[in-house]
Amino acid sequence: MLWPLTSTRDLSLLEAIPELNPLRCALFLILGFILAGSAQTWWFKSPRSARFALPLDGGRTFRGRRLFGANKTWKGFVVMVPAAMLAFALLGATVRALPPLGEGLWPLTSLQYALLGGCAALGFMLGELPNSFMKRQLGIAPGSAPASAWGRWLCFTIDRLDSIIGLLLVVSLLVPLSWQAWLFVLGVGPAIHWLFNVALYVLGVKARPA
Incomplete structure (x- = not known):
């Protein structure tokens, strides 16, 4: 875990962890991903990203169908991970420099x-x-929606939540994250995610704003 536990042997884990504010933790995550997402949007529009538009599945199939499809490429990974590292580091340095923000x-x-x-x-x-x-x-098909109305609604909902649940699961494995923080991120995150997709659609990066 990333959590810097105390070296005092007789201090329990509960005592070693200061009281966390669920809203502030959620806002930190959201702001960090807004910054990283902005960098990713700029990167996707850049012609330089085209060289990394290689499919993650390498063209492999299962039951005669692609694993992930042509839209899932390496160009998102090569910018999102370092951009999030930089965003979190900058936010972390800011809250450490301004203690009231870090409470x-x-x-x-x-x-x-x-x-x-x-x-x-x-x-x-x-x-x-x-x-x-x-x-x-x-x-x-990649970038397409199901023909039925309920299928489109279901896919739209899952598309907004899948990546956010992925990040919350990983964060929860590394640092304490309360259920209240989960609920806040799941409540606000999908709308922000959708807005970034709309921006990519307007920029001509995505075929549809979904």
Whole structure:
């Protein structure tokens, strides 16, 4: 774990962890991913990202259908992970320099915040893959929506939540994260995620704002 536990042997884990503020922890995660997502949006629009547009599945198939499809490429990974590391490190340095802002947050070093951001971004990106795999197996083409109304609604909902659940799971493995923080991120995160998708659609990066 990233948590810097005390070296005092007779101090319990509960006593070693200061009281965390669920809202502040959630806002830290959201702000960190807004910064990282902004960098990713700029990167996707850059012609330089095209060289990394290599499919994650390498063209491999299962039951005659692609594992993830052509839309899941390496170009998201090569920027999102380092961008999240930098964003978390900068935010961590800021809250350490301004103690009132850091109240209720994890007392990590800048390096630990950077590692937390990188791992969270990895969880965010990997969280989309099971959903992509299932859609390919159901015959839904990359960038397309199901024909039925309920199918479109279901896919829209899952598309908003899968990556966020992935990042929350990874963060929860590394630092304490309360259920209240989970609920706040799950409540606000999908709307922010959708807005970034809309921005990518407007920029011509995505075929549809979903």
